[in-house]
Amino acid sequence: xGTVWLTGExxxxxxxxxxxxxxxAAQVARGILRPAEPPADAVSRQVxxxxxxxxxxxxxxxxxxxxxxxxxxAEPAEADRPRMPSARSSAAAWRAYAVSQGMPKGRAxxxxxxxxxxxxxxxxxxx
Numbered sequence: 001x002g003t004v005w006l007t008g009e010x011x012x013x014x015x016x017x018x019x020x021x022x023x024x025a026a027q028v029a030r031g032i033l034r035p036a037e038p039p040a041d042a043v044s045r046q047v048x049x050x051x052x053x054x055x056x057x058x059x060x061x062x063x064x065x066x067x068x069x070x071x072x073x074a075e076p077a078e079a080d081r082p083r084m085p086s087a088r089s090s091a092a093a094w095r096a097y098a099v100s101q102g103m104p105k106g107r108a109x110x111x112x113x114x115x116x117x118x119x120x121x122x123x124x125x126x127x
Contacts, residue, residue: 007036
């Protein structure tokens with residue numbers, strides 16, 4: 001498998017790996033694309049990849065290990081977790097916080113702001 005250089009009607013030079021895709025081969029047969037010499041400054045894709053990523057190889061990546069356990073989602077970083085609302089925050093803010101912590105919406109809607117504050121203050125003291 002080599003590289004074939006073709007020139008388009010507008011003069012653009014294109015490089016294709018052999019064998020040519022059927023669509024490109026048809027354009028060559030119709031004369032839309034013509035064989036061309038590679039430009040003097042042409043560098044193959046493989047050379048460029050090795051220049052940019054010297055650790056890349058031509059070998060395909062190994063298949064995923066189907067027997068390994070699926071990866072679990074990482075715990076969100078402390079900065080990514082929603083902050084507990086202040087004592088002055090609205091009941092709606094406390095309900096939204098409760099839902100973000102895993103409480104079912106129906107249960108959060110049935111609780112008062114005071115009970116939500118007590119619930120999450122107690123949980124925070126335990127953790």
